[in-house]
Amino acid sequence: MNIRLLCSLLVFLSSYATAQQCTTSVLVNAFDAKTKTSLRGLRASDFAASVGRNSLNVDSVHPVFRNRVLVLLDVSNQPDGASRAALLQNATDYINEAPQEMPVAFGAFAQHAVFTHGFASDPESLTSALQVPMQRAISLSGNPDLVNALRQALAIFGQHRPGDTILLISNGDGHIRRAQWNSLAREFSQRNTRLQLLMNAPAVSVTDSQSLFSAFAAADHINPRLIKLANRTGGVLMGFLNSEWYNVAASGYLLEVRESQNAKFKNWHLRVRNYDEEFGVEPVLFYPQQLPACSASLLASAGQ
Numbered sequence: 264m265n266i267r268l269l270c271s272l273l274v275f276l277s278s279y280a281t282a283q284q285c286t287t288s289v290l291v292n293a294f295d296a297k298t299k300t301s302l303r304g305l306r307a308s309d310f311a312a313s314v315g316r317n318s319l320n321v322d323s324v325h326p327v328f329r330n331r332v333l334v335l336l337d338v339s340n341q342p343d344g345a346s347r348a349a350l351l352q353n354a355t356d357y358i359n360e361a362p363q364e365m366p367v368a369f370g371a372f373a374q375h376a377v378f379t380h381g382f383a384s385d386p387e388s389l390t391s392a393l394q395v396p397m398q399r400a401i402s403l404s405g406n407p408d409l410v411n412a413l414r415q416a417l418a419i420f421g422q423h424r425p426g427d428t429i430l431l432i433s434n435g436d437g438h439i440r441r442a443q444w445n446s447l448a449r450e451f452s453q454r455n456t457r458l459q460l461l462m463n464a465p466a467v468s469v470t471d472s473q474s475l476f477s478a479f480a481a482a483d484h485i486n487p488r489l490i491k492l493a494n495r496t497g498g499v500l501m502g503f504l505n506s507e508w509y510n511v512a513a514s515g516y517l518l519e520v521r522e523s524q525n526a527k528f529k530n531w532h533l534r535v536r537n538y539d540e541e542f543g544v545e546p547v548l549f550y551p552q553q554l555p556a557c558s559a560s561l562l563a564s565a566g567q
Contacts, residue, residue: 286322287522287557288425290457290497291533292515292549295542301514302546305535312520314531314554320521330426331366331382332512333416334358337433337463338400339373339407348401350463354432354504355397359390361509368419369393372412374405378419409433409489410443417454427456430512431493432463432504435485444488451496455555458493459511460485460500495552515549522557529554 293302305324312319336354341347351371361367366382367389377396383389416429451458462485490500501511518533531554539545 285522285557286519287555288455289518289520289550289555290327290426290428290515291518292497292499293535294547294549296544296547297542302535305516307518309535309538310518310533311536312518312531312533314522314529319531319554321518322521323519325517327426327428327513327515327517329362329365330428330513330517331368331420331424332361332509333368333370333382333419333429334508334512335412335416335429335431335433336369336371336400337373337407337409337412337431338371338403339405340434340463344401347403351397351400354463355393357504357506357508358393359386360506361386361389365509365513369396370412370416370419371396371400371403372407372409373403374408375403376408376412376415377403378415381419407433410439410447413447413458414450417450417456420454420456423455425517426513427454428459428498428512429456430459430461430508431489432461432508433485433489434462435489439486439488441488444492448492448495451492452551452553452555455551456496457498457551458496459498459514460490460493461508461511462500462503494549497550499549520554522554 293305294300295302307321307324310321310324312321334354336351338347338350341350354371358367358369363386364384366384368379368382369392370376370378377399379392379396381392383392413429413431420427485500493499497515501514530552533548533550535546535548
């Protein structure tokens with residue numbers, strides 16, 4: 264074969280192989296197993312990712328910051344309109360403290376759900392956007408339809424952006440069939456959206472300082488399938504609604520993981536290198552059970 268032709272073929276094949284790779288964004292919550300505190304300062308080289316026996320490259324790692332957040336509040340367990348109004352006012356006060364440039368949307372649900380029209384990124388727009396759904400939510404009643412509320416919340420995001428998170432504030436009441444949970448899990452996976460959980464009322468006295476920041480004592484009262492759904496998306500039950508809600512919604516890391524363009528959703532494994540050797544225990548990681556398929560618009564060029 265002509266040497267020049269052979270060289271051209273090799274360059275083409277190399278470029279083609281590289282072009283078949285792209286990156287996908289994955290949200291990861293990382294905690295110290297002993298202290299239950301968030302792990303800080305992790306870098307791309309600290310993570311080891313794999314699918315089966317095949318290693319994956321973690322190209323970059325960034326703390327989650329100013330991601331889109333939809334706050335979804337369950338008002339179904341309130342006995343009357345006055346109680347719902349008080350809960351909504353409490354939530355409004357917290358939501359209005361959202362950091363500048365964090366895009367925030369809001370929804371409330373019982374048997375039906377109401378939402379803001381899209382996301383607001385500045386305090387004035389957010390305060391204005393909250394008025395109508397807050398007033399409508401006072402009249403919500405009936406058994407909670409969590410499934411439809413979450414599906415409507417997912418739809419509000421439209422085209423996915425890295426970091427998209429639904430912050431569900433609920434005590435997890437209501438019966439949901441296994442098939443519905445499985446369907447929701449697939450939809451969250453397809454949309455690459457994280458579900459973070461907070462509870463809307465502490466089960467112990469608010470005079471206990473830990474009651475505002477830890478839900479371990481109250482976790483038995485929340486539907487375990489709801490916690491499992493959150494874990495499958497990379498989310499976790501983080502405590503009770505309080506003024507730190509936006510740190511819960513923006514917690515963890517955003518990883519850029521390189522994979523094949525043609526890869527479909529598949530189970531994968533992620534760990535932190537050498538952490539157990541240094542600290543004597545593996546860190547606790549929450550990340551999507553299935554690695555999201557990467558977007559063709561993020562194809563790596565041959566020069567990268």
